[in-house]
Amino acid sequence: MQELICATSSVSFNSLPSSPFNHTFYDTTRFTFRFLKNKHIASFPCMRAQQSEATDGSAINIASDDSKVDALDIKESKVKNSQIDIAATQGIKIRRRPPTGPPLHHVGPFEFRLQNEGNTPRNILEEIVWNKDTEVAQMREKKPLGSLKKATDIAAPPRDFIGALKASYEKTGMPALIAEVKKASPSRGVLREDFDPVEIAKAYEKGGAACLSVLTDAKYFQGSFENLEAIRNAGVKCPLLCKEFIVDAWQLYYARAKGADAVLLIAAILQDLDIKYMTKICKMIGLTVLVEVHDENEMDRVLEIDGIQLIGINNRNLETFEVDISNTKKLLEGARGEKIRQKGIIVVGESGLFTPADVAYVQEAGVKAILVGESLVKQEDPTKGIALLFGKDISA
Numbered sequence: 116m117q118e119l120i121c122a123t124s125s126v127s128f129n130s131l132p133s134s135p136f137n138h139t140f141y142d143t144t145r146f147t148f149r150f151l152k153n154k155h156i157a158s159f160p161c162m163r164a165q166q167s168e169a170t171d172g173s174a175i176n177i178a179s180d181d182s183k184v185d186a187l188d189i190k191e192s193k194v195k196n197s198q199i200d201i202a203a204t205q206g207i208k209i210r211r212r213p214p215t216g217p218p219l220h221h222v223g224p225f226e227f228r229l230q231n232e233g234n235t236p237r238n239i240l241e242e243i244v245w246n247k248d249t250e251v252a253q254m255r256e257k258k259p260l261g262s263l264k265k266a267t268d269i270a271a272p273p274r275d276f277i278g279a280l281k282a283s284y285e286k287t288g289m290p291a292l293i294a295e296v297k298k299a300s301p302s303r304g305v306l307r308e309d310f311d312p313v314e315i316a317k318a319y320e321k322g323g324a325a326c327l328s329v330l331t332d333a334k335y336f337q338g339s340f341e342n343l344e345a346i347r348n349a350g351v352k353c354p355l356l357c358k359e360f361i362v363d364a365w366q367l368y369y370a371r372a373k374g375a376d377a378v379l380l381i382a383a384i385l386q387d388l389d390i391k392y393m394t395k396i397c398k399m400i401g402l403t404v405l406v407e408v409h410d411e412n413e414m415d416r417v418l419e420i421d422g423i424q425l426i427g428i429n430n431r432n433l434e435t436f437e438v439d440i441s442n443t444k445k446l447l448e449g450a451r452g453e454k455i456r457q458k459g460i461i462v463v464g465e466s467g468l469f470t471p472a473d474v475a476y477v478q479e480a481g482v483k484a485i486l487v488g489e490s491l492v493k494q495e496d497p498t499k500g501i502a503l504l505f506g507k508d509i510s511a
């Protein structure tokens with residue numbers, strides 16, 4: 116057993132592997148590490164060896180003198196994932212799942228990974244995204260892109276999502292409704308026990324919804340692509356938004372193949388280039404894109420991307436669950452609002468809308484559509500729920 120203590124970073128090696136000269140990772144209580152194969156150990160700066168011996172019996176000379184630090188060849192690992200760097204420059208706080216676990220550090224002959232340093236999601240959105248990365252990787256294996264593309268070719272043709280929103284707004288003079296088929300959520304738990312997605316979708320359509328949003332994530336929202344398919348196959352005419360956490364272009368083809376007319380791209384988790392690239396794919400396969408933003412930075416990023424026609428402002432902070440409908444107003448004020456109007460972008464107010472006063476407030480702020488889940492799905496009769504939300508019947 117050897118124990119090394121890093122004087123500068125207070126990292127301690129609680130145990131060393133019995134056979135260090137291999138590429139196996141060893142989990143200790145505080146981190147994992149390995150020795151680099153055949154690496155000559157000349158010195159080991161900033162570290163104090165309490166006991167050091169390789170398994171072949173040769174002594175490892177580990178310097179402990181801080182004055183030697185400059186002369187010592189510290190190989191602090193900088194596992195510079197360029198993706199992470201780009202995301203950071205765009206102000207994206209949500210990190211993607213590290214492909215090989217937490218970042219690798221190098222100190223002298225050692226490579227090690229600290230626990231809780233990049234290997235644990237920091238909030239619910241990050242957790243959802245990391246889980247989605249794994250889920251999509253598994254789904255891709257079962258259904259490679261080639262076969263999926265063929266399925267999109269024969270899918271029922273996409274309907275005009277934006278056209279439906281515009282028509283509804285013109286008809287009612289009120290924000291067009293995207294009613295969400297949502298069984299549960301991480302912030303609110305199960306919203307409706309007797310959840311029949313097709314029945315709810317039909318009730319929404321009857322109540323005057325312009326479009327529907329169908330949650331397809333199973334783990335956190337108890338949704339599914341079966342729900343999306345079932346609603347489409349039941350003859351519901353409202354165009355359908357696939358409400359997913361899109362992290363991979365493969366999911367766009369999958370959504371289209373399952374009958375989606377639109378998809379959600381969340382600016383908090385996608386880099387600008389991903390949004391551009393995915394938007395192009397969506398155009399190719401006939402999907403409408405709703406890009407979701409939550410703060411000024413995300414809005415400014417999205418406004419720089421050509422071809423965006425629909426922006427959703429989420430009043431819910433997906434990292435903290437805090438809901439504040441004044442967020443919609445804040446993001447539509449001043450020069451931003453002006454730019455949005457000039458570009459002819461339709462803005463959707465999302466989350467936390469419960470009353471006619473809420474609807475009037477976001478309409479006044481400048482939205483032409485709203486996306487509503489909880490307040491409708493919880494009503495015994497969601498058709499009546501729509502009339503209650505708007506303060507009048509909008510179905511006529």
Ligand SMILES: O=C(O)c1ccccc1NCC(=O)[C@H](O)[C@H](O)COP(=O)(O)O
Binds near residue numbers: 300487
């Ligand atoms: O709803 C959540 O708890 C949630 C948590 C983490 C990520 C996303 C989440 N919701 C997605 C949405 O934004 C809403 O489903 C949608 O805007 C409708 O909101 P609401 O009318 O408040 O149900």
